[in-house]
Amino acid sequence: MSAATTALPGPEELATLLDLAERVARAAGELLATQRPADLGVQSTKSSATDVVTAMDTASEALLLRLLRAERPDDGVLGEEGGASGGTSGVTWVVDPLDGTVNYFYGLPTYAVSVAAVVGDGPPGERPDPRTWTALVGCVHDPVSGRTWTASRGGGARLDGAPLRGPAEVPLDRALVGTGFGYTPQRRAAQARVVADVLPRVRDLRRAGVASLDLCALATGWLDAYYERGLQPWDHAAGALVAAEAGAVVRGLAPGSAPSEEFCLAAAPALVAELGDVLVALDPLAEEPAP
Structure with a gap:
């Protein structure tokens, strides 16, 4: 089919x-x-x-x-x-x-x-x-x-x-945001650069190390937003559907794009737009040079 x-x-x-x-x-x-x-x-x-x-x-x-x-x-x-x-x-x-x-x-x-x-x-x-x-x-x-x-x-x-009713609409400065990190030094250096800019703008950041549970936490209202670069299909296939069916917008970095290995961003509609604008400006897909 x-x-x-x-x-x-x-x-x-x-x-x-x-x-x-x-x-x-x-x-x-x-x-x-x-x-x-x-x-x-x-x-x-x-x-x-x-x-x-x-x-x-x-x-x-x-x-x-x-x-x-x-x-x-x-x-x-x-x-x-x-x-x-x-x-x-x-x-x-x-x-x-x-x-x-x-x-x-x-x-x-x-x-x-x-x-x-x-x-x-x-x-x-x-x-x-x-x-x-x-x-x-x-x-x-x-x-x-x-x-x-x-x-x-x-x-x-x-x-x-x-x-599940999904995440609440909150302003960015009151958002509890989940994220995750890759495994190569270059990817981690790039993600650390983004985190350093995002952290002062939000309530706090959380890193559980389990993308599927992060997306479900968003759907349950335990997180206000979630973003991560480098998720594989199996990392988000089920969790993204749970979050979306709970009312979250689940997208790639660009508005209207689908989540993929490149990027996954999820939150209530207004917050996903606000956080998305911040992330786009930070160029989170740039890779740091190898040490």
Whole structure:
């Protein structure tokens, strides 16, 4: 099914997809919470030596893929740890088996499992592009607290079944803003430059290290705004839908653009415009020279 050529799923199919997303996210969360070895070690690194992958990342993704394929064998899958496959249905599951790996590695109780189903605008079997895909359903599960955020396209967002009203409109100087940082020295230097200018303009900044939970915190009203450069599709697929269905504007750096690896910005409409103007002026996509 292609979003450009075929009607989007109706309410019953969306409910079925969301039920599956929640069930598999909870199953992976239970695995992460109960099977974490005491001597958890780094299995490999990704973008830099500080960007770790653990054995539990890959175990969680393997479980997600097995459960999804058991019920939806014709769907595609895009996973963080290399679990990618094309499908023939037009639906692709975008999964982050362990969002917040560094927190998990250190034993910090802030991490999540993120599962979303999307349709793209290209031929079935092609990897969907977050700039053009349509997110159908999303689930972000926090295994430590047990909280579960869910959303379906046009159906609103919920936390443990209770509807979410989204972030409040506040002026920039009273906004609690979430953000995150990349892993290469050049990217971090550029982000530090932006943070140094943003921090005096806002109430305060928060950095949890889990993009999916940041977007859900925004949807719940625990943050007023969120921005980050460098998110991968699995980092924001479910959380962005939760935030948008709760009433937030979720966009790229330029007004009207879609969130992508380049940039993700989310807040209530007036605040997203105000913070967006500040960020654009700071040129947050500029990369600092290598030391």
